[in-house]
Amino acid sequence: MGTAALVCGIVSAVGFCLWPLAIVLGVLAVIFGATGRVKAARGEATNPGHALAGIICGAAGALMGVGVILALVLG
Numbered sequence: 001m002g003t004a005a006l007v008c009g010i011v012s013a014v015g016f017c018l019w020p021l022a023i024v025l026g027v028l029a030v031i032f033g034a035t036g037r038v039k040a041a042r043g044e045a046t047n048p049g050h051a052l053a054g055i056i057c058g059a060a061g062a063l064m065g066v067g068v069i070l071a072l073v074l075g
Contacts, residue, residue: 029058
């Protein structure tokens with residue numbers, strides 16, 4: 001889950017200009033990251049750092065996607 005969160009988060013942050021994809025992947029990264037952190041806390045996974053990075057990158061990518069929407073609407 002942590003690796004999936006990291007991949008989704010990175011793709012979301014890098015591809016924020018494709019705002020529908022960035023928002024969906026950002027939300028998925030946050031969900032996967034939260035699940036990965038819980039599994040790491042229970043001892044079922046060994047990559048809590050990847051999960052945290054996925055949460056951070058996913059949130060940033062989703063926020064940048066929303067920023068693109070706002071720029072298009074206001075601009």
